[in-house]
Amino acid sequence: MRSARLAISATAALLLGAPFVLPPYPLGLLLETFLFALFAMSLDLLVGWAGLVSLGHAAAFGLGGYTLALLTLHGEVSLLPALAGALLLAAAWAALTGALCVRGRGVGFLMLTLAFAQLLHTVVYKWTSLTGGSNGLAGIPRPPLALGPVGTLPVQGDVPFYFVALGAAAAGGLLLHRVGRSPVGHILQGIRANEARMRALGFPVFRYKVAAQTLAGALAALAGALHAAYTGYVSPESLDWITSGEVLIMVLLGGAGTLLGPVVGAAIFLFLREVVSTLTQHWMLYLGALFMACVLLFPQGVVGVLRGRRA
Amino acid sequence: MDLAFLTTQALNALQAGMLLFLLSSGLALIFGMLHVINFAHGAFYMLGAYAGLTGLALTGRFWLAVPLAVLAVALLGALLERTLTRRLYGADPLAQALLTFGLLLVLDEGVKWLWGPQIRSLPTPEALRGPVVLLGVPYPAYRLMVVVVGGVAALALWLFLERSRLGAILRAGVADRQMVAALGINLGALFAFTFGLGAGLAAFGGVLAGPIASAYPGMGVEVLIKAFIVVVIGGLGSLKGAAVGSLLVGVAETFGQALAPDWAMAVAYAVMAAVLLWRPTGLFGAEPAA
Amino acid sequence: MAAGVSAAAGLTFPAVLRAQVKPLKIGLLLPYSKVYAVLGESITNGMRAVFEAEGNRVAGRPVELLREDEESPPVALRKLRKFLTSDHVDFVVGPVSSAVAAAIRDPIHQARVILLNANAGDNALTRERCSSYIFRTSFSNWQTSYGLGAWVKQRVGGTAYLTGPDYAAGYQIVGAFKESFVAAGGTVVGESYVKLGSTDYAAILAQIGAATPALSFSFFAGSDAVHFVKQFAEFGLKGKVRLAGAGFLVSDDVLESQGEAAVGAITTLHYTRTLQNPQNLEFRKRYQALTGRPPDVYAVQGHDTARVILEALRQTGGDTADPDRLSRVIRGIQFDSPRGRFRFDPATHNVINDMYVMEVRRGEEGLANYVLSVVKDLKDPGHCPNIAA
Numbered sequence: 001m002r003s004a005r006l007a008i009s010a011t012a013a014l015l016l017g018a019p020f021v022l023p024p025y026p027l028g029l030l031l032e033t034f035l036f037a038l039f040a041m042s043l044d045l046l047v048g049w050a051g052l053v054s055l056g057h058a059a060a061f062g063l064g065g066y067t068l069a070l071l072t073l074h075g076e077v078s079l080l081p082a083l084a085g086a087l088l089l090a091a092a093w094a095a096l097t098g099a100l101c102v103r104g105r106g107v108g109f110l111m112l113t114l115a116f117a118q119l120l121h122t123v124v125y126k127w128t129s130l131t132g133g134s135n136g137l138a139g140i141p142r143p144p145l146a147l148g149p150v151g152t153l154p155v156q157g158d159v160p161f162y163f164v165a166l167g168a169a170a171a172g173g174l175l176l177h178r179v180g181r182s183p184v185g186h187i188l189q190g191i192r193a194n195e196a197r198m199r200a201l202g203f204p205v206f207r208y209k210v211a212a213q214t215l216a217g218a219l220a221a222l223a224g225a226l227h228a229a230y231t232g233y234v235s236p237e238s239l240d241w242i243t244s245g246e247v248l249i250m251v252l253l254g255g256a257g258t259l260l261g262p263v264v265g266a267a268i269f270l271f272l273r274e275v276v277s278t279l280t281q282h283w284m285l286y287l288g289a290l291f292m293a294c295v296l297l298f299p300q301g302v303v304g305v306l307r308g309r310r311a
Numbered sequence: 312m313d314l315a316f317l318t319t320q321a322l323n324a325l326q327a328g329m330l331l332f333l334l335s336s337g338l339a340l341i342f343g344m345l346h347v348i349n350f351a352h353g354a355f356y357m358l359g360a361y362a363g364l365t366g367l368a369l370t371g372r373f374w375l376a377v378p379l380a381v382l383a384v385a386l387l388g389a390l391l392e393r394t395l396t397r398r399l400y401g402a403d404p405l406a407q408a409l410l411t412f413g414l415l416l417v418l419d420e421g422v423k424w425l426w427g428p429q430i431r432s433l434p435t436p437e438a439l440r441g442p443v444v445l446l447g448v449p450y451p452a453y454r455l456m457v458v459v460v461g462g463v464a465a466l467a468l469w470l471f472l473e474r475s476r477l478g479a480i481l482r483a484g485v486a487d488r489q490m491v492a493a494l495g496i497n498l499g500a501l502f503a504f505t506f507g508l509g510a511g512l513a514a515f516g517g518v519l520a521g522p523i524a525s526a527y528p529g530m531g532v533e534v535l536i537k538a539f540i541v542v543v544i545g546g547l548g549s550l551k552g553a554a555v556g557s558l559l560v561g562v563a564e565t566f567g568q569a570l571a572p573d574w575a576m577a578v579a580y581a582v583m584a585a586v587l588l589w590r591p592t593g594l595f596g597a598e599p600a601a
Numbered sequence: 602m603a604a605g606v607s608a609a610a611g612l613t614f615p616a617v618l619r620a621q622v623k624p625l626k627i628g629l630l631l632p633y634s635k636v637y638a639v640l641g642e643s644i645t646n647g648m649r650a651v652f653e654a655e656g657n658r659v660a661g662r663p664v665e666l667l668r669e670d671e672e673s674p675p676v677a678l679r680k681l682r683k684f685l686t687s688d689h690v691d692f693v694v695g696p697v698s699s700a701v702a703a704a705i706r707d708p709i710h711q712a713r714v715i716l717l718n719a720n721a722g723d724n725a726l727t728r729e730r731c732s733s734y735i736f737r738t739s740f741s742n743w744q745t746s747y748g749l750g751a752w753v754k755q756r757v758g759g760t761a762y763l764t765g766p767d768y769a770a771g772y773q774i775v776g777a778f779k780e781s782f783v784a785a786g787g788t789v790v791g792e793s794y795v796k797l798g799s800t801d802y803a804a805i806l807a808q809i810g811a812a813t814p815a816l817s818f819s820f821f822a823g824s825d826a827v828h829f830v831k832q833f834a835e836f837g838l839k840g841k842v843r844l845a846g847a848g849f850l851v852s853d854d855v856l857e858s859q860g861e862a863a864v865g866a867i868t869t870l871h872y873t874r875t876l877q878n879p880q881n882l883e884f885r886k887r888y889q890a891l892t893g894r895p896p897d898v899y900a901v902q903g904h905d906t907a908r909v910i911l912e913a914l915r916q917t918g919g920d921t922a923d924p925d926r927l928s929r930v931i932r933g934i935q936f937d938s939p940r941g942r943f944r945f946d947p948a949t950h951n952v953i954n955d956m957y958v959m960e961v962r963r964g965e966e967g968l969a970n971y972v973l974s975v976v977k978d979l980k981d982p983g984h985c986p987n988i989a990a
Binding site for chain 2: 100103104105107108111112114115116118119122123126241242245252281282284285287288289291292295296
């Protein structure tokens with residue numbers, strides 16, 4: 001316990017102090033890591049707790065990005081309302097499609113999440129007048145943080161925005177941690193372990209699955225919205241299945257069902273992409289090999305938590 | 312919409328369907344026998360095209376390059392089965408799926424390493440360049456060949472499974488693995504053979520597609536989605552389902568491309584979602600026996 | 602007094618020295634993989650041809666070319682950030698994709714770094730979304746096809762089927778042709794767009810066959826162009842429908858792969874390797890020696906981009922610290938290029954091009970595009986509100 005607290009405090013100190021020592025480029029990378037960690041943790045709620053392996057999670061991420069983009073580009077909305085809009089829309093999407101997707105089991109669920117995400121991708125790609133089509137939306141401003149009568153915080157700069165991202169990731173992580181430890185979390189794990197038994201015990205399994213997807217979608221949208229604000233750009237790529245595949249890799253690489261695992265997975269993934277890609281063009285190959293090694297050597301550790309029902 | 316247009320598009324749909332069948336039949340077989348969702352299957356298709364490219368460079372003859380490519384990829388498939396996927400039998404099926412997903416990444420990147428990142432065109436064999444006139448409509452000779460060869464391959468596959476002893480063993484293995492083992496059949500060899508056969512079929516599709524669609528990195532990933540759509544619609548593990556699904560998707564893609572090109576892929580996805588929601592195991596699929 | 606002067610000299614002299622040996626970093630944001638990989642290589646080699654002839658030094662500064670694969674807009678943004686905040690490049694060259702260009706426009710404008718757009722043809726980049734710091738050395742999408750419409754209406758036929766890839770460049774290039782073709786009295790019998798990077802054009806070719814137009818106008822480039830033109834012939838359309846397009850359809854980089862299938866195609870472009878001016882003859886020799894291949898339009902764009910950098914630094918004495926000064930200097934640059942006289946339109950920062958109407962033939966230089974007529978001094982009709990005086 002003492003060592004855990006020490007580790008947490010040390011990490012917190014490092015992260016809080018980073019903007020004052022790191023040059024802008026690595027600081028930006030750290031910022032992106034926070035957002036992808038949040039994205040990955042939200043997926044872990046589905047994969048690691050509820051046993052729902054989704055290949056369509058990028059839909060919520062991308063929806064968050066586009067919603068913030070449209071709100072800030074057309075309405076000059078400040079940060080909190082923009083994020084609220086993003087979360088609400090993505091939560092609605094996740095709830096609706098999630099309700100449909102859980103009709104499939106195992107691989108069926110996987111394919112349905114993929115199908116819906118790709119449908120959304122096509123709509124976004126074609127609806128050029130709204131979404132900019134294949135070009136996406138550029139010039140997305142970083143909105144200021146309006147706190148009503150208290151005043152407005154100008155968080156647009158690189159350093160203040162770093163803290164915004166850190167804060168969002170930390171808040172999301174804390175929330176998921178609480179949910180995971182709560183009765184809801186245990187029920188989700190029960191569903192993953194033996195759905196029939198949970199049903200027999202009288203739990204409304206369907207409702208819990210949809211609720212998990214809604215929460216996961218909302219948090220993914222938070223990450224997506226902040227990412228769009230940070231880079232100033234959003235495009236259909238944020239929604240496609242490659243992005244969904246990447247975040248799934250982050251979760252599984254780091255260890256599903258552990259919440260810390262996805263954070264580590266996100267960091268490893270981004271590190272590999274950034275550092276290894278300068279050394280070799282073929283960093284994806286090493287990532288794939290690493291992923292395979294994890295699956296093979298830690299079948300209990302990495303995948304053991306995925307003890308879902310066989311289709 | 313005149314007859315010539317319909318004829319051409321029907322032929323296009325058939326040709327696309329044939330290639331899809333070669334690709335997805337392998338996937339269906341592998342799932343039926345090994346209960347593995349093989350994410351790397353698209354990569355076998357892609358490797359077929361690349362192997363064909365190299366085979367052509369080595370032998371100078373397309374008709375030699377094709378069987379060489381198919382054989383090479385089939386052997387690779389069998390080898391991968393023996394060394395990798397076999398380790399996870401008995402473990403969570405999702406684990407096997409994820410292993411093959413990692414394999415897909417490695418193979419997709421690997422072709423960039425071996426053959427470079429550009430798109431590589433396979434030249435159409437001399438004899439088949441240019442159109443033949445069919446029902447008053449000019450149609451590329453090569454694509455017509457693909458339709459014919461694809462049909463022959465499908466027939467050969469059916470004959471093999473229904474009429475040969477090995478085919479019977481395969482079918483038995485799909486239906487009841489334990490029984491086959493109890494009868495003294497070497498399951499390990501059977502599994503390796505099945506995986507190799509599936510990979511070889513996919514590679515056959517890929518090398519035939521080469522002169523039409525070329526070989527390029529990322530091809531494996533693209534084509535995998537289509538294969539999954541087919542197999543989901545048709546039913547995992549069902550060859551008949553793969554055939555029907557391939558035709559459906561071939562038609563949807565081709566006519567979708569012609570009538571509403573923006574929405575061609577969306578139509579395929581929508582059909583897949585609809586089938587999954589209505590019949591989760593696909594049109595002809597069944598839950599595999601334990 | 603004398604002591605003060607020499608002290609001042611002592612302070613500035615090392616600074617001057619430092620400025621002189623500080624390398625000239627040029628960030629190349631170009632594709633080195635997938636559909637447009639060949640374009641990235643050609644542009645890079647065109648630049649190298651110029652710099653290597655100068656001993657890889659410009660105004661005394663050694664030239665450093667930093668290559669990054671633009672891949673896709675979100676990836677390109679990341680790499681741009683690296684160029685700007687980590688590498689501190691003096692110029693950014695690229696991109697090929699207009700989607701990437703649209704994405705990087707704002708960061709470039711905010712960072713006040715000169716972007717020499719060596720290919721991306723999106724009209725908006727030198728119209729509504731222009732910037733003081735962005736110059737285009739290649740073409741605007743509008744320029745590449747506008748000149749052809751009236752010509753083919755008179756010499757080829759009055760009905761056309763239009764095709765292109767399903768993204769901004771596709772719509773703009775096809776749109777510009779449509780504008781001039783219809784204005785000259787032509788009729789468009791069909792218009793279809795396919796996914797960028799499609800390798801199989803069967804469905805669209807069936808539609809063209811069914812519509813029986815006098816000509817087919819397409820914008821495709823790179824490997825898309827290879828597939829389309831080959832399959833056009835395979836479907837038996839070659840004798841029946843005249844193949845026309847923006848010059849990229851049958852430009853030098855793809856012509857060899859297309860072979861016989863491309864013969865007879867009519868296109869417009871601002872360059873073909875068969876141009877007979879002395880700069881081109883010289884460039885062809887140099888490029889061939891460097892790469893073992895003849896140059897294509899993308900190589901010339903790279904060449905001209907490097908020339909612009911050369912001329913700009915000659916005029917500023919190697920100084921790249923003041924982007925506004927650089928912008929004013931670059932605006933006025935003129936020189937003789939393999940494509941003809943090179944100059945920018947100061948109102949839009951877009952290059953003014955002579956567009957050649959050409960036909961693919963087997964001629965004196967082998968299978969190539971031969972000039973039939975020239976549309977001179979074609980200026981993009983845009984207007985740029987963002988250029989500081």
